Amino acid sequence: MGQNLLATTTLISIMSIDTETARLIGLFQFPFMQRALLSSVVTGLLGGLLGSFAILRQLSFFSDALGHSALLGITLGLLLNISPVLVLLPFAVLFGLGMLYLLERTQLSTDALLNIIYSSSVALAVIALTFIKSYKGSLTQLLFGDILAVRETDLLLSILLLLVCAVFLGLTLRTQMLLTLHESLAKAQGIAVQTQRTWFVVLLSLVVALSIKAVGVLLVSTFIVFPASTARLLSQRFTGYILMSTGLGALNAVTGLGLSAALNLPSGPSIVITQMALFLLTIALSSLRLISSPEGI
Amino acid sequence: MFIAVDLVRLVELLQFPFMQRALLGGVLLGLLGGLLGSFAILRQLSFFSHTVGHAALLGIVLGVLLNLDPTLTLLPFTVFFGLAVIYLIAQTDLWSDTVLNIVFSASLAVAVIALSFIQGYRGSLMNLLFGDILAITTKDLILSLAVLVVSAVSLGLTLRAQVLLTLHEEMAKAQGVAVRSHRIWFIVLLSLAVAIAIKAVGVLLVNAFLVIPAATAKLLSQKFAAFVLLSTAIGALSAVLGILLSAAQNLASGPSIVVAQFALFVIAVALFRLRRLPSPSERGAGVH
Numbered sequence: 137m138g139q140n141l142l143a144t145t146t147l148i149s150i151m152s153i154d155t156e157t158a159r160l161i162g163l164f165q166f167p168f169m170q171r172a173l174l175s176s177v178v179t180g181l182l183g184g185l186l187g188s189f190a191i192l193r194q195l196s197f198f199s200d201a202l203g204h205s206a207l208l209g210i211t212l213g214l215l216l217n218i219s220p221v222l223v224l225l226p227f228a229v230l231f232g233l234g235m236l237y238l239l240e241r242t243q244l245s246t247d248a249l250l251n252i253i254y255s256s257s258v259a260l261a262v263i264a265l266t267f268i269k270s271y272k273g274s275l276t277q278l279l280f281g282d283i284l285a286v287r288e289t290d291l292l293l294s295i296l297l298l299l300v301c302a303v304f305l306g307l308t309l310r311t312q313m314l315l316t317l318h319e320s321l322a323k324a325q326g327i328a329v330q331t332q333r334t335w336f337v338v339l340l341s342l343v344v345a346l347s348i349k350a351v352g353v354l355l356v357s358t359f360i361v362f363p364a365s366t367a368r369l370l371s372q373r374f375t376g377y378i379l380m381s382t383g384l385g386a387l388n389a390v391t392g393l394g395l396s397a398a399l400n401l402p403s404g405p406s407i408v409i410t411q412m413a414l415f416l417l418t419i420a421l422s423s424l425r426l427i428s429s430p431e432g433i
Numbered sequence: 434m435f436i437a438v439d440l441v442r443l444v445e446l447l448q449f450p451f452m453q454r455a456l457l458g459g460v461l462l463g464l465l466g467g468l469l470g471s472f473a474i475l476r477q478l479s480f481f482s483h484t485v486g487h488a489a490l491l492g493i494v495l496g497v498l499l500n501l502d503p504t505l506t507l508l509p510f511t512v513f514f515g516l517a518v519i520y521l522i523a524q525t526d527l528w529s530d531t532v533l534n535i536v537f538s539a540s541l542a543v544a545v546i547a548l549s550f551i552q553g554y555r556g557s558l559m560n561l562l563f564g565d566i567l568a569i570t571t572k573d574l575i576l577s578l579a580v581l582v583v584s585a586v587s588l589g590l591t592l593r594a595q596v597l598l599t600l601h602e603e604m605a606k607a608q609g610v611a612v613r614s615h616r617i618w619f620i621v622l623l624s625l626a627v628a629i630a631i632k633a634v635g636v637l638l639v640n641a642f643l644v645i646p647a648a649t650a651k652l653l654s655q656k657f658a659a660f661v662l663l664s665t666a667i668g669a670l671s672a673v674l675g676i677l678l679s680a681a682q683n684l685a686s687g688p689s690i691v692v693a694q695f696a697l698f699v700i701a702v703a704l705f706r707l708r709r710l711p712s713p714s715e716r717g718a719g720v721h
Contacts, residue, residue: 191528194528196530242702244651247479247480250479251480251483251641252644255640255695258637259695263688354487354538355538357538358535358542362535365535405542409543
């Protein structure tokens with residue numbers, strides 16, 4: 137019955153979509169659109185890959201707070217007249233390491249500290265931005281992203297980072313799994329927990345920094361959280377879960393970009409809507425028991 | 434000399450009714466945020482209020498779409514949203530931080546897309562995001578005062594239960610405290626406070642009102658009652674300082690208040706570290 141319904145709705149929509157498709161194909165002839173497409177794939181892969189570990193290590197809000205704070209990094213770049221990407225990368229890494237350091241030093245809880253840091257960063261950034269006359273208009277772009285503005289340098293950096301992450305996580309997969317699922321066992325087996333954790337936070341910070349251009353500071357954590365949460369509902373084994381999360385990340389980003397191009401909607405929110413739709417669909421399917429629930433993870 | 438000129442301008446500004454309303458509103462919201470925040474950060478609800486704050490954008494957009502007064506839509510929206518989130522967290526087997534993250538980003542994305550359809554509203558997205566305390570009306574003031582009084586009375590009357598619930602939940606249960614209903618009531622108050630503060634500081638910074646004064650007070654106080662009172666006072670103080678800063682330097686009001694809060698927090702961290710550095714005599718005293 138579900139398939140029948142699907143077939144009918146598809147039939148109805150195909151007719152009106154025909155001209156839309158032509159327009160879409162036309163759009164994808166443009167280099168900026170191809171760059172955006174490639175960039176969304178790479179960003180999606182990166183977010184899905186890192187996210188699969190990050191949500192299990194409860195770093196969802198770390199990436200969110202980092203994303204919000206990155207507004208300050210971008211603003212600094214604008215003030216110093218340096219390309220925002222170049223400021224953003226070291227800023228994000230410093231932020232990540234600084235947070236790790238602060239968390240060990242104060243008696244405040246992680247969540248309170250993250251909230252303090254991101255609120256203050258956003259406040260300072262907004263005040264600083266009011267002094268930059270020419271930039272006031274595009275604060276919305278910083279907040280919600282513009283994947284169409286991705287340049288070749290950004291793209292190359294993302295691909296490079298994807299390679300580094302894949303190689304690093306691939307080579308240390310057993311360690312990472314143990315660290316994620318059973319930290320005390322990892323310690324007992326002589327794994328340098330502290331070092332591994334620091335490396336992971338550095339990579340995660342870089343991924344967040346590079347994804348900001350596509351979805352903006354406010355929604356960047358969705359790249360980390362959504363694909364991994366969806367994959368978690370769908371997969372049983374850890375490696376299957378990582379691969380699925382990575383794949384879903386790319387799929388969501390491409391679908392979202394297509395949606396944004398077809399309906400002329402802002403790209404960042406469109407990608408998030410796509411991610412949400414797939415997540416909700418998965419929840420619905422898994423609660424109907426059409427797919428098995430995850431017992432393995 | 435510059436400061437003198439600024440002072441004169443500041444005094445002139447304070448003659449205006451909108452400025453007086455802003456100051457009064459800032460004090461009320463500061464008190465409210467400090468009071469509820471002191472419990473919220475200990476119950477690890479910082480990211481809950483962050484989520485409700487961000488999602489409130491969707492509530493405002495709904496209000497605009499339905500052509501209703503945004504404040505009136507926002508109050509029921511945040512309360513309903515807050516309770517729904519708590520219910521969702523209990524229902525799914527994902528971590529609460531993941532659920533909160535999913536919920537707030539989805540609401541934010543839907544809100545931004547919906548806003549792009551509302552012609553003529555795009556320009557004031559910045560107002561929604563960062564607030565405008567100068568736009569506070571007398572009605573907002575009365576609402577803030579009402580929520581503040583309700584919060585103070587209900588928390589004050591059940592203070593022992595609240596303290597127990599916050600610091601030692603098992604014990605609270607064992608002593609027959611109605612943990613569930615107390616918690617739900619607190620979530621309602623917190624959601625209301627977020628809704629009310631949004632006009633002044635915007636959806637992105639509203640959480641600072643709850644978290645930063647409370648964290649500052651926590652670094653400075655030893656006893657629970659003192660912590661709550663200090664947090665409340667710091668909330669009001671930082672709001673006043675922020676508004677004065679904003680008026681004197683002609684800066685955006687919401688971010689200025691948060692900067693003032695952050696400055697007080699940094700001072701507290703410095704004091705805390707100075708005091709905590711164990712002097713040799715202290716160490717000796719500890720041993721005996």
